[in-house]
Amino acid sequence: MLLHTPVVVTCVQKTCSCFRHQHRLVVTRDQTCPCSTHTPVTDWCTADVQQRYSGPAVSTDPRPRSMALQTLQTQLSWLYSQYLLVTAVYMLEPWERALFTSVLLSAAAMVGYYVFLPVFLRLALHFFSGVFGGQEESAVTLMS
Amino acid sequence: MTSRPHTSEDTSVFQLPGAFCYRLNMTESSSNKLLNGDACQRSSKDKKSGKNGFVKNHCLFQQPQKYRRPREKNHNVVRNPSLYNKPFVESYEETPLLVAVLTYMGYGILTIFGYLRDFMRHWNIEKCSVARERDEQKDFVPLYQDFENFYTRNLYTRIRDNWNRPLCGVPGSKMDIVEQVSHDYNRTFQNTGKIMRDVINMGSYNYLGFAENVGQCADAAIQVTEQYGSGVCGTRCEMGNLDIHQEMEELVARFLGVESALTFGMGFATNSMNIPALAGKGCLILSDELNHASLVLGARLSGSTIRVFKHNNMVSLEKLLRDAIVHGQPRTHRPWKKLLIVVEGIYSMEGSIVRLPEVIALKKRYKAFLYLDEAHSIGALGPNGKGVVDYFGLDPKDVDIMMGTFTKSFGAAGGYIGGKRELIQYLRAHSHSAVYATSMPPPVAQQIITSMTTIMGEDGTSLGADRLRLLSENTTYFRRKLREMGFIIYGNDDSPVVPMMLYMPAKIGAFGREMLKRNIGTVVVGFPATPIIESRARFCVSAAHTRETLDVALKAIGEVGDLLQLKYSRHQPTVTPGLGWMSEESYLQD
Numbered sequence: 001m002l003l004h005t006p007v008v009v010t011c012v013q014k015t016c017s018c019f020r021h022q023h024r025l026v027v028t029r030d031q032t033c034p035c036s037t038h039t040p041v042t043d044w045c046t047a048d049v050q051q052r053y054s055g056p057a058v059s060t061d062p063r064p065r066s067m068a069l070q071t072l073q074t075q076l077s078w079l080y081s082q083y084l085l086v087t088a089v090y091m092l093e094p095w096e097r098a099l100f101t102s103v104l105l106s107a108a109a110m111v112g113y114y115v116f117l118p119v120f121l122r123l124a125l126h127f128f129s130g131v132f133g134g135q136e137e138s139a140v141t142l143m144s
Numbered sequence: 145m146t147s148r149p150h151t152s153e154d155t156s157v158f159q160l161p162g163a164f165c166y167r168l169n170m171t172e173s174s175s176n177k178l179l180n181g182d183a184c185q186r187s188s189k190d191k192k193s194g195k196n197g198f199v200k201n202h203c204l205f206q207q208p209q210k211y212r213r214p215r216e217k218n219h220n221v222v223r224n225p226s227l228y229n230k231p232f233v234e235s236y237e238e239t240p241l242l243v244a245v246l247t248y249m250g251y252g253i254l255t256i257f258g259y260l261r262d263f264m265r266h267w268n269i270e271k272c273s274v275a276r277e278r279d280e281q282k283d284f285v286p287l288y289q290d291f292e293n294f295y296t297r298n299l300y301t302r303i304r305d306n307w308n309r310p311l312c313g314v315p316g317s318k319m320d321i322v323e324q325v326s327h328d329y330n331r332t333f334q335n336t337g338k339i340m341r342d343v344i345n346m347g348s349y350n351y352l353g354f355a356e357n358v359g360q361c362a363d364a365a366i367q368v369t370e371q372y373g374s375g376v377c378g379t380r381c382e383m384g385n386l387d388i389h390q391e392m393e394e395l396v397a398r399f400l401g402v403e404s405a406l407t408f409g410m411g412f413a414t415n416s417m418n419i420p421a422l423a424g425k426g427c428l429i430l431s432d433e434l435n436h437a438s439l440v441l442g443a444r445l446s447g448s449t450i451r452v453f454k455h456n457n458m459v460s461l462e463k464l465l466r467d468a469i470v471h472g473q474p475r476t477h478r479p480w481k482k483l484l485i486v487v488e489g490i491y492s493m494e495g496s497i498v499r500l501p502e503v504i505a506l507k508k509r510y511k512a513f514l515y516l517d518e519a520h521s522i523g524a525l526g527p528n529g530k531g532v533v534d535y536f537g538l539d540p541k542d543v544d545i546m547m548g549t550f551t552k553s554f555g556a557a558g559g560y561i562g563g564k565r566e567l568i569q570y571l572r573a574h575s576h577s578a579v580y581a582t583s584m585p586p587p588v589a590q591q592i593i594t595s596m597t598t599i600m601g602e603d604g605t606s607l608g609a610d611r612l613r614l615l616s617e618n619t620t621y622f623r624r625k626l627r628e629m630g631f632i633i634y635g636n637d638d639s640p641v642v643p644m645m646l647y648m649p650a651k652i653g654a655f656g657r658e659m660l661k662r663n664i665g666t667v668v669v670g671f672p673a674t675p676i677i678e679s680r681a682r683f684c685v686s687a688a689h690t691r692e693t694l695d696v697a698l699k700a701i702g703e704v705g706d707l708l709q710l711k712y713s714r715h716q717p718t719v720t721p722g723l724g725w726m727s728e729e730s731y732l733q734d
Contacts, residue, residue, distance in 0.1 A: 081707075082709060084650065085648060085650045085651055085654060085708060085709075086246050086249075086250065086648060086650070087249070087250060087253055087650075088250035088251070088253050088254050088648065088649050088650040089253070089650070090650040090653070090654060091254065091299075091302045091303060091649065091650050091653055092254075092257060092302070093329055096257055096260075100253070100257075
């Protein structure tokens with residue numbers, strides 16, 4: 001519940017430390033960031049919250065999510081953050097990030113299409129031809 | 145000559161560390177070998193050491209005979225344990241292979257994007273706001289094409305908001321930082337107008353907590369400013385020599401335990417301007433691999449030959465000394481005019497302490513001079529705060545030139561050199577810094593005097609002893625907790641400089657920003673101050689930190705470590721939860 005009027009701050013760093021939120025932060029004096037990786041703001045702050053907490057903003061969430069979905073979302077955002085850090089894409093500007101991600105995804109798609117898809121199709125064909133082939137033979141014998 | 149097999153008395157010579165009689169034995173045994181080469185039974189040591197078969201290995205510090213694949217770099221093996229009166233524990237855990245591979249991959253991706261951006265800037269697709277040659281200079285030798293400039297343009301600038309943060313108060317245990325924001329990806333910064341108050345300071349070299357604007361030191365400095373003013377307007381040779389400078393020099397000499405001392409206005413200038421006065425052409429400087437830039441600059445300015453030995457590695461140093469004595473100067477083979485060994489007390493990027501007893505043993509054996517730079521260790525090590533010499537319990541007269549700075553533990557600025565009276569008299573006349581540089585301002589000199597008397601306990605209070613004890617307790621606690629959390633920490637267990645490994649380039653920027661979000665100011669270091677994959681965050685523990693402050697900092701470091709996956713250490717920490725209080729007590733006894 002909001003006991004005080006929300007204090008709006010501008011964040012220094014555009015992305016949240018959990019790498020989910022991209023907007024300006026709306027912080028109240030005794031609330032935490034709704035994302036579960038942040039601990040309560042009052043732990044480190046003195047009275048002047050607005051000068052200190054320059055984390056990212058989260059849009060106030062009207063629909064409460066279920067626990068399982070929340071955990072899944074947390075996990076995925078954590079994985080995304082690890083990907084950004086390990087590949088050093090964290091340091092790039094947004095257009096560079098888009099370029100890198102698109103190149104990576106297209107490379108992965110090409111590998112999938114030219115390498116894995118024929119293998120998959122061949123295996124599937126082998127499996128299903130065995131099934132259908134067997135049925136036809138038995139039908140023929142019954143008819144004759 | 146009868147054939148005489150090698151008896152054990154030949155090999156027993158190098159069991160005695162001080163024995164200098166190897167020359168006699170060498171000629172005798174070499175003559176034996178000449179005449180009776182194949183008839184003699186050789187011991188295993190002779191087989192190993194002789195290229196020509198005649199030179200025996202009489203080194204003080206021997207290489208290990210067997211090759212073992214090192215799990216950790218071999219720095220924590222003490223070769224001569226009899227020289228140390230307390231355990232010397234250093235550790236440099238090896239980089240995990242996966243982390244190294246991923247770090248190189250990250251740098252590779254950044255390099256590709258760096259080339260892309262340089263290409264765009266060159267073809268004017270993107271507006272260029274970095275340093276660039278003018279059109280008239282395009283055919284000259286390029287200025288900005290080397291790797292350092294490429295790194296600065298494309299990697300450093302992206303995370304530049306972690307450095308040069310402006311403070312607007314005393315950098316004590318907590319500080320105030322002016323908040324800055326950048327709208328064009330760190331090319332320019334604007335103040336938001338807000339100030340971040342009470343940011344926990346884990347980066348200042350404030351080892352004994354003398355960075356304060358209240359208290360005895362500050363009052364004395366104010367009084368002296370009212371008496372002398374704040375500027376000196378002259379060099380020591382001319383009208384800039386105040387009585388407060390002489391009082392300070394006498395105090396410094398008494399503190400260090402040397403005959404005489406000389407002080408300078410700037411610590412960097414102390415090294416870079418005095419080494420040229422001490423060494424010149426025809427001298428040999430043996431300097432450690434990881435020496436500070438001021439020592440490297442001073443050695444290069446002096447014009448002497450410089451040879452570098454591996455970091456804190458006494459075997460490497462001994463080999464260089466022996467080669468220098470045996471072979472002499474490069475072409476003429478004349479003996480060197482002097483041999484100067486240049487080491488530091490605490491190396492601030494590694495957190496390691498020099499193996500001073502071994503260096504002194506080597507220096508005495510091979511008749512070299514020792515220049516010890518105690519920038520970080522003076523005031524921070526030793527039961528009385530007198531530096532690394534005090535820490536090992538050695539005699540200050542063994543170190544020929546003791547240099548240090550007042551910037552770190554004394555809360556002032558400047559440097560000093562201490563040694564014999566003749567040396568200091570010579571430096572007063574021949575050092576560039578003493579002759580040409582402006583002398584120290586009076587309030588700074590008074591700060592040094594007050595803080596030094598406090599540390600020595602001569603002001604009547606026990607403040608100095610309390611601070612020294614607090615510093616060593618905080619150091620032990622902080623290092624132990626970080627190790628238990630699973631981070632890779634480099635360096636000696638007693639050094640207040642704690643480097644924590646980050647490795648990956650994105651984590652350098654992420655760590656600095658995340659810690660600032662949690663209200664803690666840290667220093668992160670990357671290339672070129674460290675090797676390219678070994679970037680780190682460097683914490684400086686202070687006597688001004690209370691246990692609660694350190695706990696808050698440790699909690700935040702733990703969180704950020706989990707968030708960024710920084711807990712690389714593969715050692716199992718030895719934690720005894722039930723005996724928690726007892727293990728604390730055992731660490732307090734030093």
